[in-house]
Amino acid sequence: MDLMTNKKRRQLLQASAAIGLAGWFPQLMAQNGFNWKQAAGKKIEVHLIKNPRGELLQKNQKEFEQLTGIKVGSEQVPEQQSRQKTVIEFNSGRTSFDVVHLSYQAQKKQFAKGKWLEDLRPYFEKSSGEFDLKEFSSGGIAYATQQDGRIDSLPLNLDPWILYYNKELFAAKGVAAPRNFDELKAAAIKLHDPAKGVVGMVGRGVKNANVLLWTSFFLGYGGTFIDTLGKLHTDSSAGIQAATLYRDLLKNTGPAGVAGFNWNEAQSLFLQGRAAMWIDGSGFAPPLEDPTKSKVVGKVGYAEMPAGPAGQISGLTGDGLGVSAFSPNKDAAWLYTMWATGKLMQERMLASGAGAPARSSPYTNKEVLAAQKLPSAWLQAVSEAIKRSSPILPVIEPVNEFRDVYGIALTNMLGGADVATELKKATAEFQPVLNKSGYRA
């Protein structure tokens, strides 16, 4: 914020919130001494994941074009297809995109293995005054940093898992919001009322997606996925306790058929006011507070993940942007990455409810906080959760296999299988896959 005064900033945000893009804005940004036009005339392709962040970047890309004179072509691809497309293109040694949007929990290690993303550290020296690496939260930088110290992406959004609860149902039974796992279980039992069509707890039961709910508990029980020798500890007592809690909550106080529930089924039940609690990623506040979709507008309580015996830890997912190592226009691609993860775009992200920024400044910016329409309890829960978070999945290359193997074990538990046996089986099945991936702690 070198040359940009607070006043200008305020005007800027107000203007962009009110009328979208203001024509005078790019010139203003260009005034701060940094030469944004250094790659004018070049053309870059940006591969975005189809989600609110992808949407936001695409909507504002004209502004970047005006600012830099770089022509941008961008595409938004649904998450699953995006993962397939990027891995196949990177593997071929030629990418159709210069900038790529990645989800850390799924792709970080895979991209690192092939050194498919450009190390951005040398570019930081050449960055604009607006760019301030220290301003990114530690969780975000941890996600963006590879094992060998390379920082080959910049975080856009951090998504901690939080607890959503129905305040009306809680008040009716005189239950307080749970602060730890014991209270969570007790509340679920107390609020579970199938005769009235209300379940105590809803969450992901479908294989693959369900793993993140189990690992959220696993972190709270103090679990470590893999030790320094590369041995899995997923069937440790933390793993078993977490899986037991998972099974008890969903099987005994969850909806019928929960083994087939993904976030969308869980969301629709919660939206209807038929679930007392729901634990999932933090991005669901917009639909829950949308009167055209939700019957629980204004009745939703937002809280950090309840604490486990090892403390209050939220499982964290996140997405970021990186520059393809095969890009012929790396300078232009870096400019885009810097702009997209810059303060202004991060503030817009929070203001529009598109996600929880990886930078810290938006959370303290009064204009942004005033512009954003989500309840303050949500913002409070998210910003606090980010501070006490840990990656929700082990940062390994075969992360899809991990989700598949443990996902099936968890679904089997919901079907009545023994927790410890299933976890042992899954661990025995996954250990060779992990070994084969060349995992090094």
Add this chain to the structure above:
Amino acid sequence: MPYCRHASGFLKQAHIMSNSHPTAGAPGHSRALLRRLLPGKLSPYVWFIVPALVALLAIIVFPWGFTLWMSLFDWKIGSDATFVGLANYLSLAQDTRFLEAIMHTLYFTVLAVVLPLIFGTIAALVFNRKFPLRGMLRGMFLLPMMATPVAISLVWTMMFHPQQGVLNYLLSLLGIAPSEWVYSSALAIPCLVLVDVWQWSPLVMLIVLGGLASLPTDPFEAAKLEGASSWQIFRHITLPMVLPFVMVAAVVRLIDALKTFDTIYVITQGGPGTASETINLYLYLQAFSFYQIGKASAVVVVFFVLVVALSLVLFWLRERSKWSDA
């Protein structure tokens, strides 16, 4: 066999031309045959098939050979490929999940072939009779077939929802306890079959209806004169005569059912757990989620063998059901 007829005509013509050539050698059956087969003599015609041959090689033969080749490697995208011989096949033979996927595929396929054949044939018999509003009702019956599989799968997923789905609401009106539908391991495949039957029975009806319309009327008149009952007419005249058409429908259904992916992927993704994971779903997982290209190629090869074997059985049945010339 129209292709054979064309081919033999083509060869005959080539033969005449080569014989009429003034420098052709001494006549003789074996020499003539040899000449017919010699590429040099066929050259004016050979060029006509080159484009088709190239396309065939490029889009069928090459991918096939390459798949076979890849199935001999341990290759994960992003890592180097190592030649492992038949190890992928051996590991598949010991992979209980893959063996279960084969069983799920067979279970799904049998139901998804037999049930539409029964319902489609019954529907064809009904619509073959004249009754008021027949045209409109027949048109309505065909509607499911015209819908996009992914779209109808999403609608069915909503209908199956245990708490908010319309199916459980309908059951509650009848005083029946709610079901978990596709959200239960035991019911997942039968429910997926239900969607398939709903969508594809109309196709069977169309094929059988065409067959019924083409049947000669005299056997039916003769049977009526002889005093045969409706059941006897159906059992001994209609069914045997329409059977070849039903078998055509069976072949089409078999191929469709074996390759079903979209509805299963959208509705259950092979779950709960692996309860409805068919070979296609398993293959997709190996190839596009785990990026295990070698193993996935081996799955394709095994799947191909299975499809060919099942098709041969059906073709054999179809030959048997054909009207005899006698």
